[in-house]
Amino acid sequence: MTTTSHTHDQRISPVFLGITAVAAVSGWAVWTGFASSPGLAVFLFVTLAWVISLCLHEYAHARTALYGGDITVGAKGYLSLNPLAYTHALLSIVLPVIFVIMGGIGLPGGAVFIERGRIRGRWRHSVISAAGPLTNVLFAIVCTAPFWLDALDGVPTDFRFALAFLALLQVTAAILNFLPVPGLDGYGVIEPWLSYKIKRQVEPFAPFGLLFVFALLWLPAVNNTFFDVIDAILKSLGISDLDTYCGQELYRFWQGTNEFCSVSG
Template structure:
């Protein structure tokens, strides 16, 4: 059975989009509408709900990209695990995949990703497929960043309400940071998964011992002021090239953290 045959063999039930995911999308849509129309919710609360729901949606899409790529690479166990339903409750590490990334966003406005889907790597032979599976997640974040910033670099967002535009700018920052951080070749992150199949077995064995600490190590390093400044300078350079200003991102963060006061206050 070829990978394409395996993908077609997955039952319709295993592919059906989860009501949990659809509920999160509904919260995102309603909150986004409230922010855009400036009605129904206080602006800060609306931005918080919109950004939080949209960030969870992007985390689900990130993990779905891993799972879908693994399915087409030969791991037919993906369907039975529920990963194709986009249900965040099906992830093997809900704390790392959803809770911690949300806490990082609330604490510091950093889109720090987490690991989630369990892939049976022994079912996949070619090394390049293993690399592609790992790259699929952060590539999804990169594509989402381009999509979120399209209204900015196309000029369509110029006449949009300020709060909604700044909320999109902050969301774009989360996607850019998630893509950059996840592509770091650090054990436990997807960037390491890209290069791992090409390393010598003894090197992999040594580095894999630190896989459980890679994510926390990156987060700890970002608390060092000098490294934090260099990282965010690079992030804002990317966003500036995509038409999003640092001021718009900061105002989006201020509205998101509505309990700290309104932007400009």
């Protein structure tokens, strides 16, 4: 009975499978130019691929927590990759998608509730926190592979632009998540190594950490520096400013695509 229950808890959700299927179809439409509106196909492909990465991010937290000693994550649905099972679906899925649409930035989402009291060892706590953003790093590597492997021959222009924009989202999500700010995964990595006094002093600010980061990003100097870092990372991986610009232009198809980016091939 217990084995059956554990197997059921870890079964991939039909919701996630459906999201993946639609993402695959929209990606195919971008690749083949099948869609009458390439922008709409790019929008669907990038948005759903972004949601998939969010699910994998939270799954990584939950899976490492399971190995670390929190056996409750399965019963909570965290191992099913179902975004509807998250503690805060609004914060984990809806808001990150809205931020992508509005600003083209990968918003970190905190969703799975880990029972930290079940986990022993500071290293285990740090690994659980790091697992999520490391998933974004892995996703970014996959998206950028055709660029840094110089394997773009035969890749349609629109699909290349879509991959570049998706890579930008993954890199921004990874960097933001790794910031040592209360409430973000980066702080979760170092928190087990802090003194009890420091943790008590910082704890009240945890709910506002993400808001603080985005308030800073509204400052032109901080925003410019942040995206200079993002651009430098992407350039080192073979992705140009033009690739990410045109990817975002195609993604925001409702604004009309810049003719400079509208040539498919």
